[in-house]
Amino acid sequence: MLSCTEFIPLYSELFKYIEDKADHAAVVRYWQHISKEYVEPRLGELVKEKGIEGCWDYWTKALNEEAADFTITYDEEEQEFEIIMHYCPSKGLLNQLTHMESYHDYCGHCAHLYAPLLKEYGLESEEDYSETDKAKCRIKFYVPKK
Amino acid sequence: MAKRVMDRRAADNKYLHRDFHVSGDLGIQYVGERYGDNGVKEYLRRFTTSYYSPLIADIKERGLAALKEHIESIYEIEEASEVLKTTIKDDELLVEVSRCPAIAYMKSIGHTPSKWYIEETRTVNETIADNADLGFELIHYDIETGKAAYRFFRRCF
Numbered sequence: 417m418l419s420c421t422e423f424i425p426l427y428s429e430l431f432k433y434i435e436d437k438a439d440h441a442a443v444v445r446y447w448q449h450i451s452k453e454y455v456e457p458r459l460g461e462l463v464k465e466k467g468i469e470g471c472w473d474y475w476t477k478a479l480n481e482e483a484a485d486f487t488i489t490y491d492e493e494e495q496e497f498e499i500i501m502h503y504c505p506s507k508g509l510l511n512q513l514t515h516m517e518s519y520h521d522y523c524g525h526c527a528h529l530y531a532p533l534l535k536e537y538g539l540e541s542e543e544d545y546s547e548t549d550k551a552k553c554r555i556k557f558y559v560p561k562k
Numbered sequence: 563m564a565k566r567v568m569d570r571r572a573a574d575n576k577y578l579h580r581d582f583h584v585s586g587d588l589g590i591q592y593v594g595e596r597y598g599d600n601g602v603k604e605y606l607r608r609f610t611t612s613y614y615s616p617l618i619a620d621i622k623e624r625g626l627a628a629l630k631e632h633i634e635s636i637y638e639i640e641e642a643s644e645v646l647k648t649t650i651k652d653d654e655l656l657v658e659v660s661r662c663p664a665i666a667y668m669k670s671i672g673h674t675p676s677k678w679y680i681e682e683t684r685t686v687n688e689t690i691a692d693n694a695d696l697g698f699e700l701i702h703y704d705i706e707t708g709k710a711a712y713r714f715f716r717r718c719f
Binding site: 417418419420421422423424425426427429430432433434437446449450453454472476478479480481482483484485486487488489490491492493503505513515516517 | 564565567568569572575576578579580584585586592597601604605608613635640662664665686708
């Protein structure tokens with residue numbers, strides 16, 4: 417057994433392995449696969465049941481368990497949900513592991529796991545991954561105004 | 563209308579996201595289904611050689627005590643020290659696990675571990691041992707519960 421705290425480097429090595437066996441497109445297909453197999457039964461079901469509020473339930477649990485450094489805002493009136501990731505524990509860990517090289521597009525998985533799935537449930541998104549080298553990002557989901 | 567805000571620093575919580583056991587198993591399963599049994603072994607060997615290189619260096623320097631401490635730390639992190647028994651005797655480290663906390667968790671949320679999940683024990687430890695110039699033997703492993711016994715030992719060629 418590996419500890420669940422060792423998953424992030426295992427994940428990074430998985431992306432490297434798949435890309436080494438095929439190409440980056442194969443890694444993207446893996447992310448799409450995980451979005452369907454793992455994220456949809458969890459986040460998707462919550463959003464299906466509770467609307468955008470399901471995002472609050474999903475990420476407040478996950479990000480607390482991951483000991484992330486974040487600010488999450490859910491605006492019921494505006495039907496907006498935003499995560500400001502001040503310091504992502506996953507990317508932060510990989511940045512600290514100087515003895516191993518992390519996958520060059522590690523943060524790419526977030527863009528493929530969540531936004532395309534939530535679009536199927538009617539949520540649009542705005543994402544900023546311009547500072548992932550500092551383990552920072554921002555993602556906002558919202559119900560489009562009619 | 564309500565507006566909710568949650569603001570957390572890393573130090574506010576313990577890092578223990580058990581769903582990562584499921585994510586890890588899904589990754590192994592994906593590799594197994596596309597690249598076969600040897601693909602799983604290759605993937606985990608690469609991971610182990612890369613990620614555990616500081617541990618392997620420590621084992622080479624301090625011997626089986628370093629490996630024992632590492633294994634104990636895994637079960638401490640998982641809050642399951644009670645399932646683990648480690649014994650060092652005559653250049654051998656015997657590890658006995660009465661049940662795997664990861665398998666128990668995965669099953670508790672309805673995820674059945676893939677047939678390749680055993681490799682997180684077999685291939686990972688085999689690779690650590692090989693890279694540290696040790697022998698490794700998986701004595702038994704129950705795929706239902708993760709109950710297992712395995713040993714590391716000084717190998718001779």
